[in-house]
Amino acid sequence: xxxxxxxxxRAVSAIVAIALLPACGSSFNTGTITSDSVKIGLLIPxxxxxxxxxxxxxxxxxLYLDAHxxxxxxxxxxxxxxxxxxxxxxxxxxxQKLIQQSQVAVAVGVVNxxxxxxxxxxxxxxxxxxxxxxxxxxxxxGAKRSAYVWRTSFANGxxxxxxxxxxxxxxxxxxxxLIAPDYAAGHxxxxxxxxxxxxxxxxxxxxxxxxxxxxxxxxxxxxxIQRSGARAVFCFFSGAEAVSFVKQYTEFGLAxxxxxxxxxxxxxxxxxxxxxxxALGIQTGLHYSTELDTATNHAFVxxxxxxxxxxxxxxxxAAYDAAQVLDRAMAGARTGAQIVAxxxxxxxxxxxxxxxxxxxxxxxxxxxYLREVRDQxxxxxNAILRTLSS
Amino acid sequence: xxxxxxxxxxxxxxxxxxxLLFTIAIGLSLILGVLDVLNLAHGALYLAGAYLxxxxxxxxxxxxxxxxxxxxxxxxxxxxxxxxxFMMRPLAGRGHLDQALLSLGVALVLADLISAVFGNDxxxxxxxxxxxxxxxxxxFTYPVYxxxxxxxxxxxxxxxxxxxxRTRLGALARATVIDAPMVRAMGVDTRPFVAxxxxxxxxxxxxxxxxxxxxxxxxxxxxxxxxxxxLVVVVVGGVDTxxxxxxxxxxxGQVEVLGVSLLPRYASFLVFATMVVGLLLRPxxxxxxxxx
Numbered sequence: 001x002x003x004x005x006x007x008x009x010r011a012v013s014a015i016v017a018i019a020l021l022p023a024c025g026s027s028f029n030t031g032t033i034t035s036d037s038v039k040i041g042l043l044i045p046x047x048x049x050x051x052x053x054x055x056x057x058x059x060x061x062x063l064y065l066d067a068h069x070x071x072x073x074x075x076x077x078x079x080x081x082x083x084x085x086x087x088x089x090x091x092x093x094x095x096q097k098l099i100q101q102s103q104v105a106v107a108v109g110v111v112n113x114x115x116x117x118x119x120x121x122x123x124x125x126x127x128x129x130x131x132x133x134x135x136x137x138x139x140x141x142g143a144k145r146s147a148y149v150w151r152t153s154f155a156n157g158x159x160x161x162x163x164x165x166x167x168x169x170x171x172x173x174x175x176x177x178l179i180a181p182d183y184a185a186g187h188x189x190x191x192x193x194x195x196x197x198x199x200x201x202x203x204x205x206x207x208x209x210x211x212x213x214x215x216x217x218x219x220x221x222x223x224x225i226q227r228s229g230a231r232a233v234f235c236f237f238s239g240a241e242a243v244s245f246v247k248q249y250t251e252f253g254l255a256x257x258x259x260x261x262x263x264x265x266x267x268x269x270x271x272x273x274x275x276x277x278x279a280l281g282i283q284t285g286l287h288y289s290t291e292l293d294t295a296t297n298h299a300f301v302x303x304x305x306x307x308x309x310x311x312x313x314x315x316x317x318a319a320y321d322a323a324q325v326l327d328r329a330m331a332g333a334r335t336g337a338q339i340v341a342x343x344x345x346x347x348x349x350x351x352x353x354x355x356x357x358x359x360x361x362x363x364x365x366x367x368x369y370l371r372e373v374r375d376q377x378x379x380x381x382n383a384i385l386r387t388l389s390s
Numbered sequence: 391x392x393x394x395x396x397x398x399x400x401x402x403x404x405x406x407x408x409x410l411l412f413t414i415a416i417g418l419s420l421i422l423g424v425l426d427v428l429n430l431a432h433g434a435l436y437l438a439g440a441y442l443x444x445x446x447x448x449x450x451x452x453x454x455x456x457x458x459x460x461x462x463x464x465x466x467x468x469x470x471x472x473x474x475x476f477m478m479r480p481l482a483g484r485g486h487l488d489q490a491l492l493s494l495g496v497a498l499v500l501a502d503l504i505s506a507v508f509g510n511d512x513x514x515x516x517x518x519x520x521x522x523x524x525x526x527x528x529x530f531t532y533p534v535y536x537x538x539x540x541x542x543x544x545x546x547x548x549x550x551x552x553x554x555x556r557t558r559l560g561a562l563a564r565a566t567v568i569d570a571p572m573v574r575a576m577g578v579d580t581r582p583f584v585a586x587x588x589x590x591x592x593x594x595x596x597x598x599x600x601x602x603x604x605x606x607x608x609x610x611x612x613x614x615x616x617x618x619x620x621l622v623v624v625v626v627g628g629v630d631t632x633x634x635x636x637x638x639x640x641x642x643g644q645v646e647v648l649g650v651s652l653l654p655r656y657a658s659f660l661v662f663a664t665m666v667v668g669l670l671l672r673p674x675x676x677x678x679x680x681x682x
Binding site: 047051052208209210211213214215216217219220221223224227239240241243244247250251252253274276 | 396397399400403407509510511512513514516524526530531532533605606607609611612615646647648649650651654657658
């Protein structure tokens with residue numbers, strides 16, 4: 001009984017501590033930006049299948065923040081982290097709570113596209129800028145673009161399109177098979193690729209969209225690819241599905257005869273370590289690789305590895321840049337409207353991924369790189385072969 | 391004939407998947423058939439086995455580590471089975487709903503504990519070193535691990551078949567399915583083998599988790615996927631015979647692999663369509679499920 005009492009005591013004190021937290025927060029001038037402090041919301045998945053991406057985003061953001069003395073736009077940052085969860089049912093309320101309850105001046109993050117789409121309206125109504133550091137839905141900076149929503153990551157269609165002309169030239173008028181999970185990102189990434197690929201004269205042998213999140217045996221689809229007589233495969237997979245697909249692609253003997261092309265998520269970050277030797281030689285297109293040979297990237301990678309003992313990913317770069325654009329845009333700004341005006345005036349941004357700038361629709365205009373998985377002594381990396389397009 | 395050559399590997403993979411399903415479904419079927427208990431914790435026990443493989447199968451796995459994982463899974467499964475049988479005892483005679491609620495509660499707690507310990511990441515598991523690689527098979531490439539799963543599944547099916555159909559214990563079990571009060575009236579104490587059969591079924595679930603991990607991986611929600619497939623196998627194959635469960639498992643295996651390969655657009659619904667057809671074609675089975 002004594003031990004249980006001890007536990008109860010600890011639990012009660014934890015609850016009291018949590019209850020006291022909002023009281024601490026209220027000492028800041030909420031909602032608006034004062035001359036010396038600003039409240040920023042970080043909306044990232046801390047649970048669910050996307051939790052590893054949330055970790056990378058948080059790391060990228062903190063790396064920039066701490067390198068600049070905890071200040072953005074010459075103001076001390078009070079950071080409120082909220083859990084986006086796995087989908088819009090938890091992500092949208094968490095994002096709304098950041099505006100209404102925590103009264104943040106700016107929010108950063110959002111991994112899930114459906115969550116991001118659900119937050120467009122509340123953030124525009126509240127005139128609070130939302131800097132999206134991952135969610136790739138084309139509509140966010142396309143059909144549903146809006147004044148207060150900006151993106152430092154990518155649009156799904158752009159990433160897919162970057163590989164179109166290259167793959168068409170490589171297969172020499174042979175046909176290519178397309179495969180991606182059956183959800184919005186899968187269809188958009190493949191859609192972007194297909195448009196660019198067919199415009200370059202490529203032909204599609206077939207396309208499959210396995211159920212998202214519940215498929216772990218890809219043999220039925222690999223058999224279809226073999227039957228189709230395709231000369232190559234282009235795919236989009238991310239996370240654990242990427243690991244399963246790449247491993248089985250080798251296990252069932254497709255790797256030596258049918259080259260695999262993809263968008264970079266197939267071989268990014270911890271996914272690549274999971275795939276191991278099966279990933280060797282896979283060529284992908286993405287707007288970042290740790291192997292980029294620029295002074296900015298070398299400094300970024302060195303600082304990141306020193307602090308977190310893991311290489312950075314495309315996800316941490318997007319969050320690092322979100323902090324960077326806010327740092328510049330918030331200088332002198334007092335309201336959300338002034339911050340977005342500042343974002344519009346930024347011009348070129350010097351990023352670990354290379355120089356990029358916001359388009360008229362608030363999406364990054366950036367270079368895409370052709371990467372190949374190679375074993376460089378210490379481990380597998382995405383070596384850069386050349387630039388694909390901008 | 392050309393069609394058969396084209397789909398040879400896919401059919402083979404369907405057999406591998408079907409036999410993996412058999413290891414899960416035979417436990418469900420025995421527990422439901424012999425003990426009249428609907429054990430919804432079966433999927434969570436499979437998941438526990440799968441995470442055991444995640445824990446053990448890192449780097450290059452030797453045959454000893456592989457066997458150790460199987461032994462650990464058996465111990466875990468036996469303990470869980472005995473525990474569940476003990477927890478079910480006060481519910482005897484209170485109907486399937488109470489048992490389902492209890493075992494569902496156990497399943498939810500177990501799945502949440504697993505995700506608290508291992509996080510919510512999706513894990514993929516490499517097969518043990520001595521079973522990795524993909525030999526050429528009649529001109530096709532097929533992973534040797536899945537061939538091993540076929541072999542183990544066939545041996546298991548044979549052993550279970552012989553025990554249930556050819557031994558005194560099996561005869562008692564079959565008699566209990568048909569008329570339990572009569573077995574007790576003839577002076578046979580059915581309680582010891584109640585716990586025994588329960589434990590046997592849960593051991594198979596945990597061992598199946600270890601065996602299946604290199605194919606299906608381990609992630610939150612896998613428990614429900616496996617449990618539902620297992621229940622579908624029981625519905626299609628019936629609870630009367632080992633043969634029925636084996637046939638049901640092989641049918642569902644083909645539906646999940648060959649069916650998906652031929653009709654990928656309907657991948658999510660094929661299994662349930664098969665279950666509907668199974669229910670329509672087996673009126674006796676339908677009544678048994680309805681009555682339970």
